[in-house]
Structures are given as structure tokens and as C-alpha cells.
Amino acid sequence: MDTQSAEFGENRQAMIVKLAALDDEFANAVAGGGEKKVERHRARGKLLVRERIELLLDPDSPFLELSPLAAWGSDYTVGASVVTGIGVVEGVECMICGNDPTIKGGSSNPWTAKKCFRAADIAAQNRLPTINLVESGGADLPTQKEIFIPGGRIFRDLTRASAAGTPTIALVFGNSTAGGAYLPGMSDHVVMVRKRAKVFLGGPPLVKMATGEESDDESLGGAEMHARTSGLADYLAEDEHDAIRLGRRIVSRLNWRKQGPEPVTDYGEPLHSAEDLLGLVPADLKAPFDPREVIARIVDDSDFDEFKPLYGTSLVTGWARIHGYPVGILANAQGVLFSEESQKAAQFIQLANQVDTPLLFLHNTTGYMVGASYEQGGIIKHGAMMINAVANSKVPHISILMGASYGAGHYGMCGRAYDPRFLFAWPSAKSAVMGPAQLAGVLSIVARQAAASRGQDYSEEHDAAMRAMVENQIEAESLPMFLSGMLYDDGIIDPRDTRSVLGICLSTIHNGPVSGADGFGVFRM
Incomplete structure (x- = not known):
């Protein structure tokens, strides 16, 4: 990551503005x-x-x-x-x-x-x-x-x-x-x-x-x-x-004892500064960013063993430690999940359950890929395989929404409905059934087809007004403060605090036993 680039500076400034707005809302709560x-x-x-x-x-x-x-x-x-x-x-x-x-x-x-x-x-x-x-x-x-x-x-x-x-x-x-x-x-x-x-x-x-x-x-x-x-x-x-x-x-006087395995103690801090996380996420979430840059700034010693790095490359998976606790990490790279990424995720989740290792999901996905060739290639059954694995995994899950978390990709990456132990969002995060422009476009197509079936003219002026209204509504309802207000996450955090928050969460999780699933549902192959 080039921290001296103009793009990094613009991203950082946009994040600082979001953090300032967040501070104002926290002040209202206090x-x-x-x-x-x-x-x-x-x-x-x-x-x-x-x-x-x-x-x-x-x-x-x-x-x-x-x-x-x-x-x-x-x-x-x-x-x-x-x-x-x-x-x-x-x-x-x-x-x-x-x-x-x-x-x-x-x-x-x-x-x-x-x-x-x-x-x-x-x-x-x-x-x-x-x-x-x-x-x-x-x-x-x-x-x-x-x-x-x-x-x-x-x-x-x-x-x-x-x-x-x-x-x-x-x-x-x-x-x-x-x-x-x-x-x-x-x-x-x-x-x-x-x-x-x-x-x-x-x-x-x-x-x-x-x-x-x-x-x-x-x-x-x-x-x-x-x-x-x-x-x-x-x-x-x-x-x-x-x-x-x-x-x-x-x-x-409670004589309280943790039941989970203790963390290792001979670990080091990440080799890269958490300050860099402010300039990582583009203001336009359509632009991809490399989640390995996030991983390098939150895991012990910046030490990450990537699993299947050449297969299903829009999902990064691998093993690391955070504050001495072992974790398996699934992080979206290019936004879209294909069949390969879904199968890779399902296998990785099974492996984590075999060795009783908690999972960390780093969200930046627009969902599963659509289109005739992908449907024919089995994207539904492969996406279902990933969601099945997430739903039936028994090791603790933690989710961090960094950027986009749209559609069924939100489910496959362990969104709120899949009971992660903790779910936090960055100020840059957005979550909805799909992006505002895509949702407005779908409604426009449906309205055009309905008018044509009735033999009626379709008003372009009305269409433009409808699309603008829908985009504004979905944009407002996708923002982290709206979702946090609805209790769809456990809080919005400064990206620089991610490692500390994860450390507290992992320590908390280990108050109880940590063990994987004995079996999963039927995977459609």
C-alpha cells in the first residue's frame, strides 16, 4: 500500500470526516x-x-x-x-x-x-x-x-x-x-x-x-x-x-475460571501501522482494495498463512493469531463471490471446525455473481454450500464490515442473522439487499415492463424521479449509523481500534469452551 499516494490521502480524509460525524453521535449518547x-x-x-x-x-x-x-x-x-x-x-x-x-x-x-x-x-x-x-x-x-x-x-x-x-x-x-x-x-x-x-x-x-x-x-x-x-x-x-x-x-469471590484454551504470550505487534487503515478503503465502494493490507495491520507479527491463494482469488482465506489467539480469516478481495470462492470458503470453514479455531469474517462483498453462465455453473448450489457451512459451524465467529456487505454475500460472510458472537462495522461500511443504484435500476426495469404489458407509455421524467428517491432512501438505510441504530451490529469502530476490539472479543469468547461442529448439513456438490 502506497501511503504517499493521492488516492490514499483522499481515502484517509473521507474516513476522518466519517469519524468526526461518528464522534458527534457518540457525544449525544454520552x-x-x-x-x-x-x-x-x-x-x-x-x-x-x-x-x-x-x-x-x-x-x-x-x-x-x-x-x-x-x-x-x-x-x-x-x-x-x-x-x-x-x-x-x-x-x-x-x-x-x-x-x-x-x-x-x-x-x-x-x-x-x-x-x-x-x-x-x-x-x-x-x-x-x-x-x-x-x-x-x-x-x-x-x-x-x-x-x-x-x-x-x-x-x-x-x-x-x-x-x-x-x-x-x-x-x-x-x-x-x-x-x-x-x-x-x-x-x-x-x-x-x-x-x-x-x-x-x-x-x-x-x-x-x-x-x-x-x-x-x-x-x-x-x-x-x-x-x-x-x-x-x-x-x-x-x-x-x-x-x-x-x-x-x-x-x-466468584472463583471464576475461563474454560477456553489460553493464548500464546510470545507474540509481537503487527509490523505495519494501524494508522494506515484510515486510507485503505476507497470512498467509492465499487473500487476494490486488498484485504491482506488489513490483515497485515491486525494480526500478530503481521504473520498470515494464506490458504488456497491461487484459487477463488476474490476471497482471501488463511490462518493467523490476534493477541495470541488463533483465528481463521475469510476476507473479501474483489467484492464478488463466485463458485470457486464459495467452495473454498466451505472447505476452509470445515477445517477451522476440525481444529477448534474461531473464524474472523472481513466483509467487502457485493454478493454472489449473477448471469446465465454462472447460474448454469451452479452458483446457487455453491453459494448455498458456503452459507450451509457458516450456519452449521460451531466455532465462534466474529464479523467486521469494512466496506460493502450486500445481498446473500452478507449471509455467506456471517451477517447478523447467522449469529456471529460479535459484529462490528467501520464508518465506511454499507449493507443492504444490493447497492442503491442497482436496486433503483431493478425497480425501473420492472416498472417499464409492467407499463409495456398494459400498453401504456412510460414516463422518463417519473422514472428519473423514482430512481433518485429510491437511491437516496437505500443509501440512507445502508449507512452504518442507521444499521447500528437498528442494532444490526454491536457498534461502529474506528478502523485503528480493530485489533484491540478483536483482542477483547477473542478473550471474551474464551471464557467458555471453544469447539467445532461434529457435522454439517447436506452439501450440494
Whole structure:
């Protein structure tokens, strides 16, 4: 890669602009309910949710925040009123979920539930203890129809985690009312802050309406009552800092051990700078780039053993290590997947499952090749072979969307529907059923044919307006911020952080056993 070329400079500048826009959206998430709500929260002597998380984590350890742009583009605050992510507490990787009480008192909207579901899936798949930092008024009542029925899954996930021997911990800093009271009720370990935590199924007004009984917050659901009388609180904290201290002590006593194989420790950093990744992806995703340049900047020692380098050359496959963990890598080279690439991928995925090696998918594909000769050559059955292999592979998968991820190629490269353990996107990524121009063109052809079959004239002016409208719509719906807002990825990352993010993901994956498939479905040959 020529880092001095004009093309590299243009690509780099385009990526920097995208990263700046991304930073603005992250700032919106961090701002929570806004300056006034934050000031009011602080005036009550309370910490913000990210301050609580920072104190909970081991000093100077990373926190991989997940889905920070959830609800982007919706009527709800960016971030969905909750912070989720993976962090290290007393040397143990934990899933951390914290309500943001500056946004409607931490109440849960439909996107909050979806974000919490995704966090629970990640915790279950990777055998992570979960720590909930609780301060929530329960469901956002105006949207209860979208929350109540699916929302019960949050409590189901807690009890299933406990049954699987994966600890769950609730640190209650404030309100945890109505259905939210079951969150500490279904956790293995519960800490409540004195004179702050309020945990009850129905508050004083509801009790008055339902039974006529007069009561107050403290006697009905205060921390001290639950510590002394009901037994719901296992630990009574004096203040927020004390609650976090107790939470860390609980984790230190879990006697937690990883079950996956340990990484090798005698590895080196990549030989090439991660800064170069800013100028790698062309602004026009139709222009190809060599994924080996990405691999050389994310794997240990830039050491990559390529598999079948002369066959199916638009898909690069091979073996490497990242932060000492072995990985098999599948990376799109020229965008289009042909029959050869599909068969190569299926074989490589089988090999990875034979040797219990996680797979990393680096996306930049426009999909499987179309055309009469390719259909006659079996592109459907060969593409199906690759998708079959991905769907039935049992080793952990991680996907990074670098550029295009269109059509069934998104499926074959382990898109969201194929349950990768983690899926992240670069700011340059786009994903849709096909490119905007192609989709608009298909609709135009169909409309022309329909008009001709009815014997009607076709308006070129109307066609041009329709194509422009469709292209703009598909372009907007293909962008990473839109897809991240829909929770179709686990976050948009700076390309320079790719190696670090992958290192955290691989370490997280190895909390549980790593083993391959015993068999696959029927491959059409």
C-alpha cells in the first residue's frame, strides 16, 4: 500500500470526516438526558452511569461499549437509555448493563429492551457474569405495548444464566419498581444503597389505589427494609461508592475460571501501522482494495498463512493469531463471490471446525455473481454450500464490515442473522439487499415492463424521479449509523481500534469452551 499516494490521502480524509460525524453521535449518547437532567442528578449526590462503570472496572482496563448508537434515527435518545459493554472487574470479564437515570428516570423504551436482549445473548454465548447497575422507573408507560410482552425475556435470561452457573449481580442505586423489581429479585447477588434504593412491585400511590393502605417508600421497598426484613438485599451499602466496592468484592469471590484454551504470550505487534487503515478503503465502494493490507495491520507479527491463494482469488482465506489467539480469516478481495470462492470458503470453514479455531469474517462483498453462465455453473448450489457451512459451524465467529456487505454475500460472510458472537462495522461500511443504484435500476426495469404489458407509455421524467428517491432512501438505510441504530451490529469502530476490539472479543469468547461442529448439513456438490 502506497501511503504517499493521492488516492490514499483522499481515502484517509473521507474516513476522518466519517469519524468526526461518528464522534458527534457518540457525544449525544454520552450526554444522556441533557445538561439540566445531568445537573439535577448530580445535585442529588449521585454518579452518572458511566462514572459508576468506570469505578467498577479494574484501573486502566478497557471497556468495550456495545451498541452505543442504539435507537439512532428514532424518537428515542441515542443509546436507548442504557449503557452495555464488556469490562474487567477483579480480573474477570463481565457483561455490564447500567441504566441512565438522566433519561426519563432510566425508564425502559422498546430500544432499551432490544439492547438488553443483545447484551444477554452475548453474555450467554460467551459465559460472562453479568452486573446490572440499576436505577430505573420501569417501563416507559406510553410505549408499554411494545415493551411488556417481549420485556419478560430480561428476567428469563437472568434465571437461565443462574441455572447455567453464570453469576448475575445487581447493584441497586435508586428506583427499581414494578416489573423492574424482579431484576434484583432474579439476580444471584444483590446490593442496595441505603436511603437510595427503592425496590417494590407497586409504589405508595399504586398501593393506595389497589388496597387503600397508606405507606411510604422506605417501609414499602427501602434498602434497609429489604436488608433487615424481606431478605431481598444481600448487602446494604452506605453510598454509591460502597455499593461499587461491594460489587467488586462479590466478583472477587466468584472463583471464576475461563474454560477456553489460553493464548500464546510470545507474540509481537503487527509490523505495519494501524494508522494506515484510515486510507485503505476507497470512498467509492465499487473500487476494490486488498484485504491482506488489513490483515497485515491486525494480526500478530503481521504473520498470515494464506490458504488456497491461487484459487477463488476474490476471497482471501488463511490462518493467523490476534493477541495470541488463533483465528481463521475469510476476507473479501474483489467484492464478488463466485463458485470457486464459495467452495473454498466451505472447505476452509470445515477445517477451522476440525481444529477448534474461531473464524474472523472481513466483509467487502457485493454478493454472489449473477448471469446465465454462472447460474448454469451452479452458483446457487455453491453459494448455498458456503452459507450451509457458516450456519452449521460451531466455532465462534466474529464479523467486521469494512466496506460493502450486500445481498446473500452478507449471509455467506456471517451477517447478523447467522449469529456471529460479535459484529462490528467501520464508518465506511454499507449493507443492504444490493447497492442503491442497482436496486433503483431493478425497480425501473420492472416498472417499464409492467407499463409495456398494459400498453401504456412510460414516463422518463417519473422514472428519473423514482430512481433518485429510491437511491437516496437505500443509501440512507445502508449507512452504518442507521444499521447500528437498528442494532444490526454491536457498534461502529474506528478502523485503528480493530485489533484491540478483536483482542477483547477473542478473550471474551474464551471464557467458555471453544469447539467445532461434529457435522454439517447436506452439501450440494
